[in-house]
Amino acid sequence: MRHRGSGPLGSTVVTPVPAAAVCLDVGSTWTKAVLVHPDGGLGGFAEHPTTTADVLAGMDATVRAVTAVGGSAGEPTLLACSSAGGGLRLAVVGSERLPATEAGHRVAVSAGAHVVHVHAGPLEPADVRALRNARPGVVLLLGGSDGDDPAPLLHNAARLARARIRPPILLAGNADGREEALAILLATGRTVVSCENVLPRLGEVEPGPARAALVALYQRHAIGGRGPAVAPRFRRLVRVVTPDAVGRGTAELARIRDGRVLLVDVGCATTDVHSAGGTGDPVRTVEGDLGVRAAAGGVLLEGQAEGVVDPVEADLLAPTVARMASEVGYVPSNAGSAAEDRRIAALAAVIAVRRHLRAVEPGGGIGLVVLTGGVFRQRGRANGLASVIATLRADPVLASVLADVEVVVDADFTVAPAGLLATHGRTDAAESLLRDHLLG
CATH class of the missing domain: 3.30.420 (Nucleotidyltransferase; domain 5)
Structure with a gap:
């Protein structure tokens, strides 16, 4: 856009006009986009099933479709967000089934997660396989009230440290064994977030600290777009x-x-x-x-x-x-x-x-x-x-x-x-x- 400015007589000042924007939202099931003109006018809408094997394919198809529908003059700017990761699958490992189940649900609620597996007691090889088959995005590791014998927590931490399980571990067990359990897990390269005990006293559930940690883990999970072929370009395009x-x-x-x-x-x-x-x-x-x-x-x-x-x-x-x-x-x-x-x-x-x-x-x-x-x-x-x-x-x-x-x-x-x-x-x-x- 050209208009008269305060420069020399007869001169013009060029004010850059922002390009139209394609606003793209990559969901867990559908990828949606609108074309928005510089004045906020809505130019068009398009959607495409999210292509989970290669999320970029669905993104590219949606951008092409909405640009064609909207008829934008010039190349629009792409603004993208994603929740392609969907809800966070949470597995719980604890000492007793009923407290572990309640604790898992209380931690997951309002934090973007849902419980897909609960194990109570010492982990054995078959239990680790069942845990892995549940495909958790995070493992919540509990183990006794504060002051209890830390041996059960340390046993399960050692099993998880040796297991072929890659998701982050949210360690929220017995305060007396938590530091040692953390060291065991970190020694084998596990990703661990440690917080206060969810079950600090018999019959009490304190989900707040673990829930806050889970919210942060959900943020990283939700954006999706993982995989060596996808990740670099996806990270450049999607920052929100x-x-x-x-x-x-x-x-x-x-x-x-x-x-x-x-x-x-x-x-x-x-x-x-x-x-x-x-x-x-x-x-x-x-x-x-x-x-x-x-x-x-x-x-x-x-x-x-x-x-x-x-x-x-x-x-x-x-x-x-x-x-x-x-x-x-x-x-x-x-x-x-x-x-x-x-x-x-x-x-x-x-x-x-x-x-x-x-x-x-x-x-x-x-x-x-x-x-x-x-x-x-x-x-x-x-x-x-x-x-x-x-x-x-x-x-x-x-x-x-x-x-x-x-x-x-x-x-x-x-x-x-x-x-x-x-x-x-x-x-x-x-x-x-x-x-x-x-x-x-």
Whole structure:
């Protein structure tokens, strides 16, 4: 763009116009992109199944498709985020099954993880094989209350040190043996994060320190794109994990609205809840056992535990949930299956918001609720989203919190792209995108 400047008479000053941006989100199941013009206008949308064998192939295909649809003049700038790693698979090794199971669940909740294996007692070779076959992303190593005999913890640490198990080990056992267990594991090159005991006293569970450590491990896991052929280029292209982009988008919404915003991002493998604005600091919780594909089974299980799914509905939804979990690329083909899809999404949202509000202080009245995620994209209220909103409002735990609160649906896929734009200094474009295509 050329305009008259303050230079010599008759001269012009060239002001560079930023290029359009392709905002790309690599999910565990779908890779999505929008083309955003420099003024924040939405130029097009494209999606492609995430190519897990070579994630770059799906990324390239999505970028080509959205660029062709959007008709951008010139080469757009690529801004990318990723949660291709999906939920974090957590294995638990402890002394007794019941405390280990409870501890694993309490640590995993709201930290992006879900428990896939629990072992209690001394690890033997067959137990190590079973642990390895569970394909954990992290192993939580427990072992006795503080002051107990550290021998069981040290035995299991030695077994894990010698085993062909590569995931990081989160060491949160008996304080009397923790330093020695750490030394045993580090001696064979294991990646270890050590924290305070999850089971410090008989009958007590203190998940906080281990959960905080697990959140950090989830951040590294979620971005995905591992493998020698993929990693170098992927790391150059993708520097933001999707929850960070969505969190920044939520913060931009709170700034625009000058109030507290609660955002629920229902994905295939995780469901995230973000709150920003008001009197508190921005907060995020990530549920690794709630989603509409790989984690759909957790929705049904936790829905019954929370009392939001009765046994009759659980039986009716069970075949659909089994299909969702086994066919992660499944797309509803008729109105009935689409309604079941939305029902699972609504249940995931209710459970995730309940957990979020239990885990954090809301910090003032909520002024806006946003629903985002692929299940909500480009489907108006006439196509059934009103029932999702009604489920949130009618929940007995959430009803008082959400009474008279405006609920909007991110049907055009704007929040993560707005977060990417704002992260890269394009705050004006981010605000225009949110105002024009979400807030109306």
